[in-house]
Amino acid sequence: MAPPVTLDTINPKVLKCEYAVRGEIVTLAQRIQQELQSNPGSHSFDEILYCNIGNPQSLGQQPITFFREVLALCDHPAILDRSETQDLFSADAVERARQILDQIPGRATGAYSHSQGIKGLRDTIAAGIQARDGFPADPNDIFLTDGASPAVHMMMQLLIRSEEDGIFCPIPQYPLYSASIALHGGTLVPYCLDEETGWGLEISELKKQLEAAKSKGIAVRALVIINPGNPTGQVLAEENQRDIVEFCKTEGLVLLADEVYQENVYVPEKTFHSFKKISRSMGYGEEDLCLVSFQSVSKGYYGECGKRGGYMEVTGFNADIREQIYKMASVNLCSNISGQILASLVMSPPKVGDKSYKSYCAEKEGILASLARRAKALENAINNLEGVSCNKAEGAMYLFPRIYLPQKAIQAAEDANIAPDAFYCRRLLNATGIVVVPGSGFGQVTGTWHFRCTILPQEDKIPAVISRLTDFHKGFMDEFRD
Amino acid sequence: MAPPVTLDTINPKVLKCEYAVRGEIVTLAQRIQQELQSNPGSHSFDEILYCNIGNPQSLGQQPITFFREVLALCDHPAILDRSETQDLFSADAVERARQILDQIPGRATGAYSHSQGIKGLRDTIAAGIQARDGFPADPNDIFLTDGASPAVHMMMQLLIRSEEDGIFCPIPQYPLYSASIALHGGTLVPYCLDEETGWGLEISELKKQLEAAKSKGIAVRALVIINPGNPTGQVLAEENQRDIVEFCKTEGLVLLADEVYQENVYVPEKTFHSFKKISRSMGYGEEDLCLVSFQSVSKGYYGECGKRGGYMEVTGFNADIREQIYKMASVNLCSNISGQILASLVMSPPKVGDKSYKSYCAEKEGILASLARRAKALENAINNLEGVSCNKAEGAMYLFPRIYLPQKAIQAAEDANIAPDAFYCRRLLNATGIVVVPGSGFGQVTGTWHFRCTILPQEDKIPAVISRLTDFHKGFMDEFRD
Numbered sequence: 018m019a020p021p022v023t024l025d026t027i028n029p030k031v032l033k034c035e036y037a038v039r040g041e042i043v044t045l046a047q048r049i050q051q052e053l054q055s056n057p058g059s060h061s062f063d064e065i066l067y068c069n070i071g072n073p074q075s076l077g078q079q080p081i082t083f084f085r086e087v088l089a090l091c092d093h094p095a096i097l098d099r100s101e102t103q104d105l106f107s108a109d110a111v112e113r114a115r116q117i118l119d120q121i122p123g124r125a126t127g128a129y130s131h132s133q134g135i136k137g138l139r140d141t142i143a144a145g146i147q148a149r150d151g152f153p154a155d156p157n158d159i160f161l162t163d164g165a166s167p168a169v170h171m172m173m174q175l176l177i178r179s180e181e182d183g184i185f186c187p188i189p190q191y192p193l194y195s196a197s198i199a200l201h202g203g204t205l206v207p208y209c210l211d212e213e214t215g216w217g218l219e220i221s222e223l224k225k226q227l228e229a230a231k232s233k234g235i236a237v238r239a240l241v242i243i244n245p246g247n248p249t250g251q252v253l254a255e256e257n258q259r260d261i262v263e264f265c266k267t268e269g270l271v272l273l274a275d276e277v278y279q280e281n282v283y284v285p286e287k288t289f290h291s292f293k294k295i296s297r298s299m300g301y302g303e304e305d306l307c308l309v310s311f312q313s314v315s316k317g318y319y320g321e322c323g324k325r326g327g328y329m330e331v332t333g334f335n336a337d338i339r340e341q342i343y344k345m346a347s348v349n350l351c352s353n354i355s356g357q358i359l360a361s362l363v364m365s366p367p368k369v370g371d372k373s374y375k376s377y378c379a380e381k382e383g384i385l386a387s388l389a390r391r392a393k394a395l396e397n398a399i400n401n402l403e404g405v406s407c408n409k410a411e412g413a414m415y416l417f418p419r420i421y422l423p424q425k426a427i428q429a430a431e432d433a434n435i436a437p438d439a440f441y442c443r444r445l446l447n448a449t450g451i452v453v454v455p456g457s458g459f460g461q462v463t464g465t466w467h468f469r470c471t472i473l474p475q476e477d478k479i480p481a482v483i484s485r486l487t488d489f490h491k492g493f494m495d496e497f498r499d
Numbered sequence: 500m501a502p503p504v505t506l507d508t509i510n511p512k513v514l515k516c517e518y519a520v521r522g523e524i525v526t527l528a529q530r531i532q533q534e535l536q537s538n539p540g541s542h543s544f545d546e547i548l549y550c551n552i553g554n555p556q557s558l559g560q561q562p563i564t565f566f567r568e569v570l571a572l573c574d575h576p577a578i579l580d581r582s583e584t585q586d587l588f589s590a591d592a593v594e595r596a597r598q599i600l601d602q603i604p605g606r607a608t609g610a611y612s613h614s615q616g617i618k619g620l621r622d623t624i625a626a627g628i629q630a631r632d633g634f635p636a637d638p639n640d641i642f643l644t645d646g647a648s649p650a651v652h653m654m655m656q657l658l659i660r661s662e663e664d665g666i667f668c669p670i671p672q673y674p675l676y677s678a679s680i681a682l683h684g685g686t687l688v689p690y691c692l693d694e695e696t697g698w699g700l701e702i703s704e705l706k707k708q709l710e711a712a713k714s715k716g717i718a719v720r721a722l723v724i725i726n727p728g729n730p731t732g733q734v735l736a737e738e739n740q741r742d743i744v745e746f747c748k749t750e751g752l753v754l755l756a757d758e759v760y761q762e763n764v765y766v767p768e769k770t771f772h773s774f775k776k777i778s779r780s781m782g783y784g785e786e787d788l789c790l791v792s793f794q795s796v797s798k799g800y801y802g803e804c805g806k807r808g809g810y811m812e813v814t815g816f817n818a819d820i821r822e823q824i825y826k827m828a829s830v831n832l833c834s835n836i837s838g839q840i841l842a843s844l845v846m847s848p849p850k851v852g853d854k855s856y857k858s859y860c861a862e863k864e865g866i867l868a869s870l871a872r873r874a875k876a877l878e879n880a881i882n883n884l885e886g887v888s889c890n891k892a893e894g895a896m897y898l899f900p901r902i903y904l905p906q907k908a909i910q911a912a913e914d915a916n917i918a919p920d921a922f923y924c925r926r927l928l929n930a931t932g933i934v935v936v937p938g939s940g941f942g943q944v945t946g947t948w949h950f951r952c953t954i955l956p957q958e959d960k961i962p963a964v965i966s967r968l969t970d971f972h973k974g975f976m977d978e979f980r981d
Contacts, residue, residue: 021751028658031657034826075604089574125559175513269503344517350648
């Protein structure tokens, strides 16, 4: 009897889905890491440097103390009244834990919550959004999720009926979007960001691609925008955001705003503005625009990827659609409570006068200032490489340099049957232990080649990253220069 | 301009999906609860008793101390070396937290892990499975997930290509399965459990339904079995399990074994056996059967629903299919680390000689013994109701009594345009504040009516539940008796 499950008999959408951030190059890196462990000295480097993924704490970033204190106390509330706890934990963490527990029915952090998340925590998050934007936010619009990814899947599942439904995505894009659209059987409708203008978004490009999609019989349902950009690191200008809002309103598109890097802005001339703030400041309300904003505890200065906390703020949908979104959330019961609590903490951190305020600010500013320095140092170093140009990392956690590969390298990649940028990245890994992701995993203008490199190695490692990368690149060019 | 998203333009699979456990009756209960808060005395009862969902801690069950100690310490490892910690936490919890942190690369509980979960925790879980079954388990077969639900979705997404792919589900079934099959566009192929024989599973029924499905052009891909049963509470006999394994092997079906209630067995004459143990003891190995076992931290004596921890053990699939499952897991990066840690703890609790062993056993046995008493008390009371019969809750957390509704009640329900069991449950809620789920949400033999009631109210509440239910039922029968 034939095995019941083969590649020919599984869901072809699963086969089609790709996720480069944890793709082939990472599998290779894990193998090398095992070789280094079992046989030190087997490679010309002694550790793998994972610059493939926005996972700050895996590279040594420390968690924010206040957040972890509150989480620990909520996990084990039995110690709240013990005198030792006063010595071990900051007073405002104890107080915050009590407040949070009071918001949870029965103080039961081990119970399923409301499917959208604990109401009191949603109140806190809504207040945080309101403080950020200067416009009201409604706790009933908040859906707490296990990180931003499940929220994105939920919206794709809601909107996509068949491959005739299209979702606008930037190129390059974070591959969660291409993967999720593939899994749900829709069509990714690309719009290209303009590398020449620092990954700018041109409305003319959107219009052109919308027409092209229509002519193929594809109904575009939504527009994904990632701000600050991933993998591109740009921060959108306010005026550009207004144009995008206007375009979505005019064309009847749902605006899916990936705003998980809202705290990660490194240049004084740029500021993050949420799309909700922009649309409300244009006078647009619930009736004018379907807008979903995604936020996560994995990014920002907190970088709590392992906690899987996040939310989406859902505005502009009719009540009957909201009910369907609620139903989808309820099938999975609720997101994890620690993640819910953490999402409320990042949207409502210690304030002036709180016992932890000073140490909290020092931790936060230390991390953000260091990220800015690392971004700058890597950007400069990469721009010093022959045949490489790199836009500024204004925000997010990535650089996305363009490599002008020599024809001989492209030919060698073709002979090896892989994309030229994957060829470069594999060589880099084998020579230096540095893991970056080929641009082809994110999408790029045909004939251009890039890679994505995080700015996350700790500062004491940055010189080594730069010198290893520089040496490798020089050797690579020497080998393949036309 | 028409709103961009309407019920006519969303994914019809979302529309089709139903999830009774958090359906209409729960929405009504939440409304009444708000009324009770804002206007005490507005109803003839003073609180809502949620017997609709297996959510033990929401009804006052206390978490297992050792588990919470370890979670708190892993959340805030900075206190591990403080002297106060020795006074606040048990010594073996401190030791376990250290062990776990040592298993996490960089001790970073705030980092994304391997997409299948932290390797050291999977080692612990595999060892726990091996100790339970007496057969080897491989950590590479374990996929840690945010509760069992995402794991079930993942398998449905893998197996279902179109509505011509069928998934065998018991009737009655836990509505996660019907919801997930609907969302992924497959066909639920029902097999009826036999209420007369205590919700027994007859192979003849499986054969009959398999033929019926084939004649409709449906290829059945997998068989879902829930043991101990939800909503039915039965524990399968070993011989019955062997027949099921044989059937799946012969017919080339993937066996999806929902074993989340493996610790919830209340009668001395029954024992839980995993399907993996059964199939291995029959001499069947990897080549013979595709078998997925689902486990969750939400059930058992621990009942940690809010932590969203769980795993699936995936055996019998080819390497190329395993790669596809890994890819699906990697798109969502990883499950939450606290849930991962807790999954390792429930599969490896304190052992003889450990400092916490005695108190752990007392907590565990206290909860399980109380659940057994509550199950028995409710079962007896329900069987004393006129026109109601109820099988034993041998396991799980539910009773699923059959109500022989008078014709007049059925007529009244028809007039109100709802299912007769939903009519009964709504009346029950309005009269008593007790929330149960109509049998129609789980599926039942046509013309029979049931409801699902958890055994989870705390013991001091059970007499009130019984007397309120008894009084209501008497009044209901008096009103509608033919």
